[in-house]
Amino acid sequence: MSKIGFDHEALVEQFAQASTRQGEALRQAVQQATLKALQGRELTLKSVRDAVKATTKAASAGAAKSGLPTPDVEALLMKAVEGMDAALVKAVEANRRALEQFVDQGAQLQETQMKKALADIEKMEDTLYGSLDKAVADAANNLQGPWAMVLEGMKAKGSATGSSATAALEQLTERSREAARQGRAQAQRTVEAWMDHYTALARGVLIGLSEGLDASAPPPPAKSSSKRARQA
Numbered sequence: 001m002s003k004i005g006f007d008h009e010a011l012v013e014q015f016a017q018a019s020t021r022q023g024e025a026l027r028q029a030v031q032q033a034t035l036k037a038l039q040g041r042e043l044t045l046k047s048v049r050d051a052v053k054a055t056t057k058a059a060s061a062g063a064a065k066s067g068l069p070t071p072d073v074e075a076l077l078m079k080a081v082e083g084m085d086a087a088l089v090k091a092v093e094a095n096r097r098a099l100e101q102f103v104d105q106g107a108q109l110q111e112t113q114m115k116k117a118l119a120d121i122e123k124m125e126d127t128l129y130g131s132l133d134k135a136v137a138d139a140a141n142n143l144q145g146p147w148a149m150v151l152e153g154m155k156a157k158g159s160a161t162g163s164s165a166t167a168a169l170e171q172l173t174e175r176s177r178e179a180a181r182q183g184r185a186q187a188q189r190t191v192e193a194w195m196d197h198y199t200a201l202a203r204g205v206l207i208g209l210s211e212g213l214d215a216s217a218p219p220p221p222a223k224s225s226s227k228r229a230r231q232a
Contacts, residue, residue: 003013004040004050004051004054005033005034005036005037005038005039005051005054005209006032006035006036006037006054006055007033008054008057008058011029011030011033011055011058011059011062012058012061012062012065013062014029014062014214015058015059015061015062015065015066015076016061016062016063016065017066017078018062018066018076019068019079020068020072020076021149023075023076023078023079024079024082026076026079026083026213027079027080027082027083027086028083030053030055030059030079030080030082030084030087031083031084031086032083032087032210033054033055033083033085034051034052034055034083034087034088034109035082035087035206035210036210037050037051037054037055037208038051038087038203038206039203039206039210041203042199042200042201042202042203043091043094043095043202043203043206045120045123045124045127046118048088048091048124048131049127049130050082050129051084052084052088052127052128052131052132052135053131053135055080055083055084055136055138056080056084056131056132056139057133057135057138059076059077059080059141060135060136060138060139060140060147061075063076063143063146064139064140064142064143066213070145070146073143073146074146074149074150077143077146078149078150078153081132081150081151081154084128084132085128085154085159085160085161086160087159088124088125088128088159088160088164089160089161089164090193090206090209090210091124091202091206092121092124092161092168092210093164093168093205094202094203094205094206094209095117095120095121095168095202096121096168096171096172097202097205098120098198098201098202098205099114099117099121099172099198100171102114102198103108103172103175103179104106104179104232106179108176109172109173109176113198114152114213117198118169118172121165121168121169122165122169124161124165125158125159125161125162125165128159128161129151129155129159132147132151132189133151134180136148136151137175144192149190162167188224203226214218
């Protein structure tokens, strides 16, 4: 395990040895890797950028070694992006649940720190796209085309991260209205004290959300002694 939170070389090898039939296993492996990268630090947009960069780099390195034709490489890279997207859905949910605790105690969404936290949720999809764009720019030349097609397709249909962020903001707004109707409110100083620990709390929630996924994750495929034998 490296400082990025997951086994980079193992993920590279899983992509290098994969066939299109193993797409779902790759999606889950990337989701787990992204979540583990996020769990090693406070849950901020910088953490999201770093996690996406790390998993994209591993997927690119493995795809470059796979020897598969371009359409198959594109299919595997799509599974990689779907895995990252699924991980960030969990990150959005962790942020929502953490903020919900503050709202239930009377924190107001208009407070400066709450507004920033909400803005970070709203920016999660853009952070995913921006991180992928930047990481892909560093990929091998023969992967630029497949990556471009994958990202174009995802941006056209929209990410699950973006949909989750929109839903989270709506839920938090309604939760805040309910708190206001019940007359719950806290002093500004109290809110600031809570929010100082917000990203750490969100990380803790994310770890809890990820535990079940760890238990159900499939094992990586066995290494083939011959790439050609695998493809035969």
